[in-house]
Amino acid sequence: MKLIGKTVWTSLLLVGIAVVQNGGSESEVLRLHVAEAAAKSAPASDYANHPAKDAILHGLQKGYLWKYPDGKFHPEQTVTQSQFVASLVAIRQVSEKESVPALAAGHWAKDIYERAQKAGILANVPVNPNKLLTKEEAALLVFNAWKPFRGEKMKGYTNTGALVTWGWMEPAPKGQAKFREDLPVTRGDAAKILRYLWQDKWQLELGTKWRNEFEQSLKILNGKVIGKVPKGDTQFTIRVSFVTSDDGRRGFLNGESFQVEVNSVKTTFVLSIRNNLDSTDAGIVYYDIPTLKREIKNKQFSL
Incomplete structure (x- = not known):
């Protein structure tokens, strides 16, 4: 309305x-x-x-x-x-x-x-x-x-x-x-x-809402990256992904909380919000460690 x-x-x-x-x-x-x-x-x-x-x-x-x-x-x-x-x-x-x-x-x-x-x-x-x-x-x-x-x-x-x-x-x-x-x-x-x-x-507006929700939970405390993945809804998969120092991966999905040792991961991690119906993105955000400065990398027409 x-x-x-x-x-x-x-x-x-x-x-x-x-x-x-x-x-x-x-x-x-x-x-x-x-x-x-x-x-x-x-x-x-x-x-x-x-x-x-x-x-x-x-x-x-x-x-x-x-x-x-x-x-x-x-x-x-x-x-x-x-x-x-x-x-x-x-x-x-x-x-x-x-x-x-x-x-x-x-x-x-x-x-x-x-x-x-x-x-x-x-x-x-x-x-x-x-x-x-x-x-x-x-x-x-x-x-x-x-x-x-x-x-x-x-x-x-x-x-x-x-x-x-x-x-x-x-x-x-x-x-x-x-x-x-x-x-x-x-x-x-x-x-x-x-x-x-x-x-x-x-969907991009929804993605912004969930990104803001995620960032409210996000912090570094006692050498750990701490946060909670927004629950979202069934149409969207929301994932937080870390690349570990040995080139492995750790991922957390809708509604999950996490505590990840800073020294165990590389210098960025990613929040991705994807529409399950057509695989389009509603938000792709990279975060720097330890500043938590963000860079929005939503899929571009140029890709």
């Missing part, structure tokens, strides 16, 4: 986008917003059998995707830049703004684009709210949005190639070049990509 509350303005904006793009006046936005909200409870007639159904439902429920004023999602329509940017801003929960000179004062998309600009989402992106996105253009927006979480994209790849390799964008249909950058991104395609982002942010 917190996320949905913070993105009501984004829902209103997207309905406005749909109105303007379909020839309506901006004065109709508020009325259509009410109609759009009611339409969310209507049968999913136009995506009930779509391959992206689950991703679309997830986005609608979490508040980073929206239907058109006619109550439909239109999953086969090509996503516009403004729609995709609005979803990224909603997932990132951006509230601060930075000027976007390319949009005049009073422009219907100015608020969302100013938030995107502040978050770095528009880096090297020509501002064009009505533009229909290709895979390469959507992938660039993703890498811009996720740079604070996963770092730079893999070198030697186009944005499309890197995102396909990472697993967050589907390759081109069989018989075509795998990394075709020019293909359009439908709203259904976008829903799948955006679900990966929402889930990744969610």
Whole structure:
């Protein structure tokens, strides 16, 4: 509910986008917003059998995707830049703004684009709210949005190639070049990509919570590293690993306490938080001995 509350303005904006793009006046936005909200409870007639159904439902429920004023999602329509940017801003929960000179004062998309600009989402992106996105253009927006979480994209790849390799964008249909950058991104395609982002942010936030919990227990006392691995939950394996002086390993899992002789281990140990459902990481942190200074090494796009 917190996320949905913070993105009501984004829902209103997207309905406005749909109105303007379909020839309506901006004065109709508020009325259509009410109609759009009611339409969310209507049968999913136009995506009930779509391959992206689950991703679309997830986005609608979490508040980073929206239907058109006619109550439909239109999953086969090509996503516009403004729609995709609005979803990224909603997932990132951006509230601060930075000027976007390319949009005049009073422009219907100015608020969302100013938030995107502040978050770095528009880096090297020509501002064009009505533009229909290709895979390469959507992938660039993703890498811009996720740079604070996963770092730079893999070198030697186009944005499309890197995102396909990472697993967050589907390759081109069989018989075509795998990394075709020019293909359009439908709203259904976008829903799948955006679900990966929402889930990744969610798990990284959980990882941060458990890392903080772990660090509250962590200390060096009487020549021993002492701490307790957070219990977490069944979806995540949380492990603290030490490499011993003889190149062996000692590991401790969810909920376990430990006391390890400082002189018996090498100069760092690792806290790892891994999602059991898809093997993605929710946090990888290295700690120095004896300072306990941390270095966060979450898996990067560049690896």
